[in-house]
Amino acid sequence: MNAHQSVGENNKPAYNYAYLDEQTKRMIRRALLKAVAIPGYQVPFGSREMPLARGWGTGGIQVTAAIIGPDDRLKVIDQGADDTTNAVSIRRFFERTADARTTEATDEATIIQTRHRIPEAPLKSGQIMVYQVPQPEPLRKLEPHEAETRKMHAWAEYGLMQVKLYENIARFGEVTTTYDYPVMVNGRYVMAPSPIPKFDNPKMQRSPALQLFGAGREKRIYAVPPHTSVRSLDFEDHPFRIQSWEQPCGLCGAADSYLDEVVIDDQGGRMFVCSDSHHCETRRAEGHRGAMLADASALHLVEDEAKS
Amino acid sequence: MATNETLLGAGFSDPVFQSQTAFRALLAALSEPGQARELAIAVAPPAGLEPASALALLTLADYETPIWLPAALRDGPAGAWLRFHCGAALVEDPARAAFAVIDGAALEPKLAAFNSGDDQFPDRSTTVIVQCAALTGGEVVTLEGPGIAGTCEIAPSGLRPGFWAELAANAALYPCGVDLILSQGARLIGLPRSTQILETR
Numbered sequence: 001m002n003a004h005q006s007v008g009e010n011n012k013p014a015y016n017y018a019y020l021d022e023q024t025k026r027m028i029r030r031a032l033l034k035a036v037a038i039p040g041y042q043v044p045f046g047s048r049e050m051p052l053a054r055g056w057g058t059g060g061i062q063v064t065a066a067i068i069g070p071d072d073r074l075k076v077i078d079q080g081a082d083d084t085t086n087a088v089s090i091r092r093f094f095e096r097t098a099d100a101r102t103t104e105a106t107d108e109a110t111i112i113q114t115r116h117r118i119p120e121a122p123l124k125s126g127q128i129m130v131y132q133v134p135q136p137e138p139l140r141k142l143e144p145h146e147a148e149t150r151k152m153h154a155w156a157e158y159g160l161m162q163v164k165l166y167e168n169i170a171r172f173g174e175v176t177t178t179y180d181y182p183v184m185v186n187g188r189y190v191m192a193p194s195p196i197p198k199f200d201n202p203k204m205q206r207s208p209a210l211q212l213f214g215a216g217r218e219k220r221i222y223a224v225p226p227h228t229s230v231r232s233l234d235f236e237d238h239p240f241r242i243q244s245w246e247q248p249c250g251l252c253g254a255a256d257s258y259l260d261e262v263v264i265d266d267q268g269g270r271m272f273v274c275s276d277s278h279h280c281e282t283r284r285a286e287g288h289r290g291a292m293l294a295d296a297s298a299l300h301l302v303e304d305e306a307k308s
Numbered sequence: 309m310a311t312n313e314t315l316l317g318a319g320f321s322d323p324v325f326q327s328q329t330a331f332r333a334l335l336a337a338l339s340e341p342g343q344a345r346e347l348a349i350a351v352a353p354p355a356g357l358e359p360a361s362a363l364a365l366l367t368l369a370d371y372e373t374p375i376w377l378p379a380a381l382r383d384g385p386a387g388a389w390l391r392f393h394c395g396a397a398l399v400e401d402p403a404r405a406a407f408a409v410i411d412g413a414a415l416e417p418k419l420a421a422f423n424s425g426d427d428q429f430p431d432r433s434t435t436v437i438v439q440c441a442a443l444t445g446g447e448v449v450t451l452e453g454p455g456i457a458g459t460c461e462i463a464p465s466g467l468r469p470g471f472w473a474e475l476a477a478n479a480a481l482y483p484c485g486v487d488l489i490l491s492q493g494a495r496l497i498g499l500p501r502s503t504q505i506l507e508t509r
Contacts, residue, residue, distance in 0.1 A: 017324045026370055029331050030406075033368070034431035036339045037487045037500035039454045043431045067335065069328040154427035186454050186502065188483060208457075210339045225339040225455035225502075 018065040018098040024048055028066035028221065032212060035223035040185030041153070042136050042220040050216065057090055058216030060113050060132035064094065067128065067212075068111060074100045075109035080117035080258065080275035087115070104278050116179070118200040120257045120279040123209035125226060131194040133215040136222060138182045138192040158190050161233060169238050178243065184231045185224055193230075199242045199258045204230040249274045250292035251302060252283035316385075317352045319366055319393040326351075330367040337498030338487065342451045342460040344443055344495050354389040356381040360491035361409050361437045362389075368435075369394040369407050376405035376422070376434070378414065405434050412440045412467040412490070419474045422486045430483040433501070440492045441466025450506040451499075453479075459506060462497060464490050476505045 016022065024046070031045040050058040068074065074094055078087035082104040090113060094100035103109050106121040113130040123129065139149045142160045152158065161182055168175045175181075181198035185191045193201060194213060204211065204224060211224040224230060234240040248255040250271040257279055259272040271292050274280035284293070284302075296302045320326040326349050333345040353362035369375055374397045375390055382398050386409075390396055399405055402421040410417065425433035440446075446465030449472055452458075478485045478501060485501030 022323060022327065023370060025327075026368060027372070029335075030368055030373070031431070032335060033338050033435070033487070034433075036335065036455075037502060038430050038483050039502060041430060041483060067328075067332065069325065069332065150428050206457075210335070223339070227457045228454040 015097065018068055018094070019050075020048065020062065020065045024062075025066045028062055031221045032063070032066065032223065035212070035221050036210075036225050038189075039224050039228050040183075040189030040191040040222060042215075042222045044219055045221050047216045047219040051093075052089070054217035055134065057086060057113070057115060057132040059214030059218075059221070060115070060130050060216075061090060061093065061214075062216060063130050063212050063214035063221065064111060064113050065098070067130075068094065068098055068100060070099070072100065072110045073108055074102050075104060075106065075112045076102070076114075077112065077117055077119065077276075077278075078115045079260075080119070080279075081277040083277060106278055116195045116197075117258070117275060118196055118203045120254075120274070120276045121282075123203070123207055125208040127209040129207075129209055129211045131196075131211065131213045133192065133194040133213045133220070134217070135180075136192055136213065136215040136218050136220040138180075138190050153189060156188065158184075161190055162235075165233060166235070169235070175234070175238065175240075181240075182233050184229075184233060186228055187231075190233070191222065191224075191230075197243065197258055198232065198240075201230070201232045201240070202242065206230070245272055247272055249280060249283075249290050251290045251296060252280045252288045252293070253290040254280070254283055254288070316389055316392050317354055319389075320349075320351060327367045330363045333496070334364060334367065334489070334498070337489065337496055338455075338500050339498075340455045341453065341498050341500055341503045342456060342462050344462075344497050347494050347496065349494075354385040356384060356386045357389075357409065358439050358491045359494050360496040361439055361489075363494075364437060364489060364491070364496065365390060365396075365407060365409070366393055369396045371395045371397070373406035374399040374404050376400075376402045376408035378409070378411060381409065402434070407435050407437065409437045409439065412438045412464070412471065415468055419478050419486055419488075424478070424481055424484045424486055427484060430485075433484065433486050435487045435489065437489045437491055438467070440464045440490050443490060443492050443495055443497055447472070447508050449508045451503050452506050453500075453503040455500075456503070462490075464492075464497065472505055472508045475499065479504050 031043045035043045076087045076091040078084040091102050106119040111128045115132045143149050179197050180195040208226050213222045232240040245259050257274045260275045263270050333347050337345040347360050347363045353359050402417050403423045422434035442465045446463045448463045488499040490497040
């Protein structure tokens with residue numbers, strides 16, 4: 001019996017394990033194997049209608065549904081946080097359709113589905129990152145025609161992208177792209193790393209984890225196998241640089257994580273906090289304290305482990 | 309002909325979870341080339357197919373993917389078994405196949421006979437399952453490429469003379485080229501086109 005729920009049980013519809021039917025899973029699995037064999041190349045696939053709108057992570061969900069099994073532990077993050085709307089609803093989707101065991105701990109997860117961040121904790125061999133991708137084609141804003149961008153990839157004609165970066169430098173003195181910063185994969189394909197901040201780009205370089213990318217609306221799947229060269233595009237005299245902040249995280253004091261700026265009042269007050277919520281909580285549990293932790297816990301916005 | 313030769317053997321007893329388990333082994337094999345993976349799923353394959361080859365095709369092949377088999381297998385129980393369980397068409401022209409099973413020791417067809425994709429759609433290439441006498445004990449081959457930390461060595465045996473030169477020529481077509489799965493018993497090794505052959509000895 002393949003149905004995850006039998007017909008009529010609680011009057012719920014019957015559907016297959018992990019929502020997708022087996023033929024769809026096979027099609028996605030074949031696309032994934034080709035994607036892994038040609039790192040950075042976008043494999044077309046027959047993206048299905050999912051029970052949520054395209055643009056809400058349907059590509060990532062279809063990839064996760066094709067790979068997940070009972071032995072997996074799933075972590076879902078949205079902009080680094082485990083507790084934001086997109087992450088909560090996708091996690092609940094897999095809990096309902098695949099009885100998925102879920103976790104918020106990066107090191108316990110075997111599959112990490114993500115929207116727009118790579119966790120701060122280093123990834124391990126055997127883990128699979130699944131990225132939700134809105135626009136898989138890094139050249140699309142430079143060349144609107146698919147027939148043309150396909151030829152540009154086929155012949156490795158990436159001059160246009162270098163010109164775009166050069167024009168940025170000529171006009172602003174630096175490359176102004178701060179997220180979805182284009183990368184060269186295995187020295188062959190220019191790839192969109194999904195809208196992760198460029199802060200996360202260096203984490204993709206020779207990562208021990210397998211990285212899979214799903215774009216549901218644009219119907220593309222691509223991949224970066226472990227230990228693969230992922231180089232951010234730059235120039236010798238303008239080397240790639242990641243963002244930095246003048247102050248550490250206000251809650252956990254981390255000076256080496258990606259920080260979100262949060263407006264906290266109407267007097268111009270603001271604070272910087274880790275975007276990776278699990279990383280921040282782990283550090284606070286270890287006793288790291290940021291300058292604004294006492295204020296935040298007094299307002300019951302966060303738990304202060306040292307006091308409780 | 310004895311009765312048991314005309315009867316088709318069973319496929320997956322639990323298609324959803326067994327194909328998921330097999331797929332993860334295949335994904336691991338092709339994303340980390342050179343490392344042997346075990347497909348520990350009890351399926352009795354038809355004569356002529358290694359268990360790992362049969363599991364890979366049960367997991368991946370269907371009516372959208374033509375399969376090429378050596379003539380002896382195509383006309384025998386293996387062909388009937390794949391037609392029934394996968395619903396796949398069996399083709400005679402290697403260049404039309406999405407999947408192929410070859411005997412590593414057979415001199416024909418060459419890897420170049422299969423579809424290596426084109427420069428705009430390199431993903432449309434054939435995945436060739438090479439059935440070996442053993443995954444160890446043969447010529448030692450040093451590999452490098454995506455999925456491999458540094459270099460690694462494999463030594464499959466029972467491959468035809470010149471096989472590694474064919475594979476090096478295939479890797480030179482990158483990003484086009486066929487992807488290989490070496491299979492023997494329940495074990496397999498992935499060798500995607502991105503893997504470079506550094507030396508053989």
